[in-house]
Amino acid sequence: MLLRCRFLLSGAVARLLRQPAARVLTIAIETGIQNTGLPIVLMKLSLPQPDADMSIVGPIAIAMFMPLPLWIAFVVTAVRRRWLRRRCKKGRGYCYDAATCQT
Secondary structure, three states: HHHHHHHHHHHHHHHOOOOHHHHHHHHHHHOOOHHEEEEEOOOOOHHOOOOOHOOOOOHHHHHHHHHHHHHHHHHHHHHHHHHHHHHHHOOOOOOOOOOOOOO
């Protein structure tokens, strides 16, 4: 849940600052990924052993599962594009690209 909140919050702030859609996506992904390494480094350097090793288990687990929501979003987007393109070819609706088909 915390992982998704980071992506959504950074994307919302970028959207609020009126960034283009491609840049909003880039900012959301980069912010979510880069902020995963920060707690690992901070806890490793600031806590004594063995507390340092035990405290970084959570951030490492989050870092390991980070690609999962990104892959899910990629698959959903690809399926949606293909479905909309196929629907447009049959003359039934809106295409993903506004320039090609708007029946």
